[in-house]
Amino acid sequence: MIGHTESTEATAQTVQLRLRNVPRTSWRFLRRWPVVPVVVIVLLATFALFAPLIAPFDPNDQNLRRSLARPMWYSEYYQTDPIGQRLETRHILGADKFGRDVFSRVVYGTRVSLAVAIIAMASGTILGAWAGITTGFYGGLFDELMTRFVDVWNALPFLLIALVVSITVGQGVIIMMVLLIMLTWVGLVRNVRAEVLSLKTRDYVLAARVAGASDIRLMYRHILPGVSNLLLVLASLRVGGLILTEASLSFLGVGIPSRIPSWGQMISDGRDTLDEAWWISFFPGLGIFLTVMSMNFLGDWIRDRTDPRLRQLSD
Amino acid sequence: MRNFLARRLMFAALSMIVASMAVFGLAHAKEDPINLFIQPGYFMAPETLAALKAKWGLDKPLVLQYLTWAGNMLRGDLGDSVQQQRPVTKIVGEKWGATAQLAIVAWIFGTITGVPLGIVSALKRGSPTDYFARGFALFGQSLPAFWVGLVGIWIFAVYLGWLPVFGRGSGLPFFEQAKHYVLPVLVLGWGPMAGYMRITRSAMLEVLDSEYIKLARAKGVSNRVVVWKHALRNALIQPLTIATLLLAGFMDGAVLVEVIFAWPGVGRVAVEAVNQNDFMLITGTVFIFTALYLVMSLVADLLYTIVDPRIRYA
Numbered sequence: 001m002i003g004h005t006e007s008t009e010a011t012a013q014t015v016q017l018r019l020r021n022v023p024r025t026s027w028r029f030l031r032r033w034p035v036v037p038v039v040v041i042v043l044l045a046t047f048a049l050f051a052p053l054i055a056p057f058d059p060n061d062q063n064l065r066r067s068l069a070r071p072m073w074y075s076e077y078y079q080t081d082p083i084g085q086r087l088e089t090r091h092i093l094g095a096d097k098f099g100r101d102v103f104s105r106v107v108y109g110t111r112v113s114l115a116v117a118i119i120a121m122a123s124g125t126i127l128g129a130w131a132g133i134t135t136g137f138y139g140g141l142f143d144e145l146m147t148r149f150v151d152v153w154n155a156l157p158f159l160l161i162a163l164v165v166s167i168t169v170g171q172g173v174i175i176m177m178v179l180l181i182m183l184t185w186v187g188l189v190r191n192v193r194a195e196v197l198s199l200k201t202r203d204y205v206l207a208a209r210v211a212g213a214s215d216i217r218l219m220y221r222h223i224l225p226g227v228s229n230l231l232l233v234l235a236s237l238r239v240g241g242l243i244l245t246e247a248s249l250s251f252l253g254v255g256i257p258s259r260i261p262s263w264g265q266m267i268s269d270g271r272d273t274l275d276e277a278w279w280i281s282f283f284p285g286l287g288i289f290l291t292v293m294s295m296n297f298l299g300d301w302i303r304d305r306t307d308p309r310l311r312q313l314s315d
Numbered sequence: 316m317r318n319f320l321a322r323r324l325m326f327a328a329l330s331m332i333v334a335s336m337a338v339f340g341l342a343h344a345k346e347d348p349i350n351l352f353i354q355p356g357y358f359m360a361p362e363t364l365a366a367l368k369a370k371w372g373l374d375k376p377l378v379l380q381y382l383t384w385a386g387n388m389l390r391g392d393l394g395d396s397v398q399q400q401r402p403v404t405k406i407v408g409e410k411w412g413a414t415a416q417l418a419i420v421a422w423i424f425g426t427i428t429g430v431p432l433g434i435v436s437a438l439k440r441g442s443p444t445d446y447f448a449r450g451f452a453l454f455g456q457s458l459p460a461f462w463v464g465l466v467g468i469w470i471f472a473v474y475l476g477w478l479p480v481f482g483r484g485s486g487l488p489f490f491e492q493a494k495h496y497v498l499p500v501l502v503l504g505w506g507p508m509a510g511y512m513r514i515t516r517s518a519m520l521e522v523l524d525s526e527y528i529k530l531a532r533a534k535g536v537s538n539r540v541v542v543w544k545h546a547l548r549n550a551l552i553q554p555l556t557i558a559t560l561l562l563a564g565f566m567d568g569a570v571l572v573e574v575i576f577a578w579p580g581v582g583r584v585a586v587e588a589v590n591q592n593d594f595m596l597i598t599g600t601v602f603i604f605t606a607l608y609l610v611m612s613l614v615a616d617l618l619y620t621i622v623d624p625r626i627r628y629a
Contacts, residue, residue, distance in 0.1 A: 285462030293457040
């Protein structure tokens with residue numbers, strides 16, 4: 001009997017202790033794991049995948065009666081449209097000059113940003129890994145040419161080059177993707193090459209060579225795993241910048257064609273009506289900011305987690 | 316040192332040649348490059364057309380075309396703007412001052428805020444100040460500059476009415492003109508400031524952790540002297556070397572900022588040139604920016620050797 005009461009008291013005490021620790025442990029958990037960035041990115045991925053289900057309107061559906069309709073929290077929202085009829089449908093984040101629903105366009109815009117992040121980053125990383133490993137492994141003339149090319153590319157103002165391309169070659173999704181892939185892989189070559197130069201003199205690589213491994217096998221079985229860590233960290237650190245670049249190009253009107261809703265384009269659309277309809281430009285920009293911020297956070301976290309030696313890479 | 320300088324100069328020249336080849340190649344992505352020199356839909360006298368073809372060697376083989384073109388560039392003839400019918404060098408020359416002014420003011424702003432912030436952040440590692448500074452830097456690297464510019468206009472110019480909406484405000488009294496600089500400089504300077512802050516912070520942390528700092532402390536040197544004399548001098552090498560590159564790198568940012576704030580500079584000229592299909596004008600600006608960047612990186616390398624004598628170039 002006595003023992004029983006004691007144990008309940010003890011349990012109550014531990015529970016109390018645990019409860020007192022909840023804020024501290026949850027804070028620790030939040031600092032240890034990238035909860036917020038992952039939540040944002042999962043949300044974006046959901047938006048991108050299920051855009052037709054989530055968006056209440058077709059993103060390109062124009063309706064001049066709803067031109068510059070206000071977001072739903074405005075009290076004047078329930079008032080009449082310019083003709084004098086009551087508005088039936090709600091626009092969560094308002095509508096733009098052509099009466100296109102801003103929320104739907106923001107939802108569809110995630111598709112462009114994530115596609116850029118995935119396609120340009122993945123192909124750029126693969127190309128960059130290939131170029132970095134080959135140049136570092138073989139050296140010689142190819143290496144020299146590639147290094148010079150990287151230096152020259154770095155000296156060119158990227159946005160202006162993109163503008164030149166848009167005049168001479170034209171505009172479109174594929175052209176923009178090619179530009180972004182170029183931007184990505186050229187940025188990787190130097191880092192990968194430096195790592196390969198040190199890896200290829202390691203004993204285990206030399207041993208594999210003595211054992212009769214071919215060049216291809218050496219590069220892809222023995223050296224590639226050694227740089228995969230670096231590739232992951234670089235890719236995750238740079239993907240945010242890539243999304244920003246895409247948005248900048250679309251903002252200048254040389255990126256994604258206007259029939260596809262993209263965040264950069266939307267910000268540009270709202271410029272003229274900034275004084276009466278701030279929401280057109282504001283929300284896509286908020287989307288870009290949240291996405292890039294999450295990616296940067298996640299990149300920092302992956303870098304710190306995988307290899308503290310890489311700390312200087314972000315700068 | 317002389318060898319190094321010669322090599323760097325050769326590399327700069329090589330870069331210019333490759334860049335010119337790239338632009339030339341892009342120009343010939345269209346079937347007939349003459350279309351880049353004349354305005355579509357406008358009549359041009361056959362003699363003028365022939366003169367234009369002769370000047371740019373458009374009737375010769377591709378290699379000769381390139382050489383003619385490069386020769387014209389070398390002589391400082393970047394061609395005529397199709398839209399304005401004026402030499403590109405003249406147009407860029409007129410707009411150059413506005414861009415340079417904006418870039419330099421933003422550069423000064425980024426330097427005098429970013430570097431001290433990095434130092435403080437490193438000295439008070441883990442403190443609220445450190446978190447605040449790092450958060451501020453992270454924002455600077457995650458926010459799209461053109462959006463910050465628009466939101467800034469919306470809040471400070473449209474809503475509050477404190478600052479002018481656009482333009483450079485030339486001809487106004489100094490204080491009024493300074494108001495025109497506030498938003499563009501903040502927007503253009505935020506990203507570089509974040510870069511400065513991160514680099515200064517990590518350099519400072521690394522130096523503070525080194526053996527000679529520990530020795531200095533063990534000898535009983537006062538904290539102030541250790542921080543400001545021993546540590547800071549060595550930690551400043553990295554920010555200093557990127558300083559020149561950042562100034563050149565402002566050119567990309569300047570394009571966006573000038574478009575948003577209707578700043579009458581070269582970046583806006585470039586974007587307008589795109590909208591009007593003015594090929595010569597945009598290649599001209601690309602060339603000038605590239606040359607500028609190469610000169611800046613040369614200066615950065617030289618500064619590096621002067622500041623850090625440990626570095627020797629073979």
